[in-house]
Amino acid sequence: MLDKYITPIIKPLLTPVVILLHKRAITADQLTVVGFLIGLLSLPLLAFGYWYAALVTIVLNRIFDGLDGALARYSKQSSSAGGYLDITLDFLFYAAVPFGFILANPEQNAIAGALLLATFMGTGSSFLAFAIAAERFKIDRPQFKYKSFYYLNGLTEGTETIALFIAFCIWPQNFVLLATLFAIACAITIFTRIYGGYHTLKQQEAKANGALNDA
Template sequence: MFDGHLRVAVDRAVKPLGQALRRTKISPDQLTVVGMVMGCAAAVAIASGHLFWGLILVILAALPDLLDGALAKATSTASPRGAFFDSVVDRVTDALLFGGVAWYFASTQSAHLAILPLAISGMSSVISYERAKAEALGLSAKGGLMERAERIIFLCLGLLFSALLIPILWIMLVLTTLTAIQRFIKVWKQAEVAPITAAKIEQRRTRRQHRRNSESSRASRISATRKYQ
């Protein structure tokens, strides 16, 4: 939902910050690593029961993640490798954060309750996999009610209002599951048309190859005729 409605506005807002960071010697990948370190620290703080400090560190971890793309664009260093690295770090950070919440519940509540944040983490991985697999097939699986930005915002709200942490996590689980279903249906509908499109592409490719072979054969005959004249 964030990518579909606010991404352009946020990118425009952080563009000047990316230009400012360009004057420093820090690289986008280094900024990504800083965000991951902050995320690890946030997970440790949450797991040890320091929810307020965990909240502060989650916010601090989100800032480098927000700025590394802007810096890459400002320095003209945006690349598939950087995008891949950023995506992997995001998945690792998410797993650590929800793992920290699970540890906190196991220590202070019950082991059964620890399954809740782990379930959210698992469904988040399904959402990410759906998009990755869809894009690998040439399809689109963007959008949904609970993407990464929404998950971070909800987690921050739960850490801020710790008495509501459990209800907020249940809401996250429901919305994350609905997002996974949304993306599945979206890709499923696209994939219904994909075989026809693929067949047409293959047909055009065969025709082009046939024309090339015909032209090559014609050129060979002309060359042979001239040779014997």
């Protein structure tokens, strides 16, 4: 929900760093992998209760995630392969954080963490499945033209998810409450994406079939 507002603010802030990285011949894919590995460190840190150390790795992961796309566009090396690598590792990172809290306190956090992971699967699948069909119909993405593939909006997007992870690390004692509330928000996102995505694709199919009949 907030991504379309936050991204235009962050992009200019990354430009000086992107220029420096480009001069040093660093590639966007390298940033993607390094950022993922840094983010993955949050899993053991969370499992052992090092909340603020985990928070640092989460924030660094998100900085790298912003830099890799910006670098790809600046160096004119944006590609479907790079977009695929980026989104795949992003979802693995998103799953690692709740899992870290489950390991930290299975008795208290397991059910809420499992619920959150289940809804993450729903938001991710509804997001990516629509992107595949949207590419087939060449549906415009006016709010996210810089992305490698179609971004279907929702109540819970990247900005909200990272805000949640930060809240987890600052108030780990409230993990169950925060995870449950966010899972409910994710469920709303899943419903709206499936409903909106289905009807959008039905309309596109009807237009395509009408164009064929006219021909």
